[in-house]
Amino acid sequence: MLIYLVTLIGFLGTLLIIPYFKSLLVESNIVRKNYKGDLIPVSIGIVFLPMLIVNSSIVRYFYKDNQIYIYLFGIIAMAFIGIIDDLIGNRDVSGLKGHFKSLFKGRLTTGGFKALFGGFVALFISVSISNSIIDIIINTLLIALFTNLINLLDLRPGRAIKGYILISLIILFSVSLYYQKILIMLLFSNVLAYFKEDLKAKAMMGDAGSNVLGISLGIIVAGNFLFITRVIILILLIIVHIITEKYSLTKIIENNKILNYIDMLGR
Structure with missing residues (x-):
């Protein structure tokens, strides 16, 4: 029953507050040209957070499990660095390789800072949930790479969210504990409410959103899958x-008919 409650609250609550956040960003001139050249609100991924906190409070009331604090820490931390990258990000450098090259040359880009900060966040979470050094290494990499994976997908309307939805559904039907299914739905319902805005290119969730989606997947996978499964996923x-x-x-x-069809679906 609880999973349906948080799903409903997350979906309807996020749907209700999206117009307010869009207006806030436009009035504050937090806009950017999308791939078509249209100016639209960016960093609207922050809209995922309010209902996530509300629903987390409800879940914490019924489940006295401290794992939710780790989950929230990771999401809020990566939303924070995502907002920074959205607002003052360096667009002349791209890719992890490019950002680390700049760092080694003595120039810190926002992408480089995001990678380092995200790595430290992943490390802290891994230390909190792991039982051995090898587990810490694997889980740190899993969380960090999942975070960046959704970021890589977020180049066209709806693409990152489609990827997130697919992976979330696979995880949802793979985990056995009811509590873990609830954790997935805490964010999943919020993302579904926003999906149309992204798909129709009316707003960009930015790194503030893609970071949140990615790290949420990484935390769930790192904390709930068998060692061999995590190694395969990491590879x-x-x-x-x-x-x-x-x-x-x-x-x-674009060069793959099936992938391109899925990518264009709903635009």
Whole structure:
């Protein structure tokens, strides 16, 4: 019953507050040109947070499990650095490789700061949920790479959210504990409420949103999957990141009929 309650509250609550946040961002001139060249509100991913906190309070009342604090810490921390990158981000450097090259040359980009900060956040969470050094290493990488994965997808309307929804559903049906299913729905319902705005290019969730989506997936996977499963997922994430450092993800999707159909669906 609780999972339906938080899903309903998250969806309807987020749907209700989206217009207010859009107006706030436009009035504050927090806008950016999308891939079509249209000026739209950016960093609207912050709209995921209010109902997430409300629903987390409800869940904490019924479940005295401190894992929710770790979950919230990761999400709020990455939303914070995401907002910074959205507002003052360096757009002349791209990719993890590019940001770390700049860092080694003595220039800190917002992307480099985000990578370092996100890595430290992932490390803290991993230390909190892991039982061994090898677990800490694997979970840190999982959380960090999941966070960046959704960021990589967030280049066209709806693409990142489609990826998030697919992975979330796989996780939802893979975890056995009811509590973990509730944790997934805390954010999932908020994202569904916002989905149309992103799909129709009426707003950009920015790093403030993609960071939140990515780290939420990473935390759930790191804390609930068997060792061998996590290793396999980590290898897949590393392969994806290596490929996207060398080739354009957008071009890969556009050149594949199935991926391109899914990518264009609903736009």
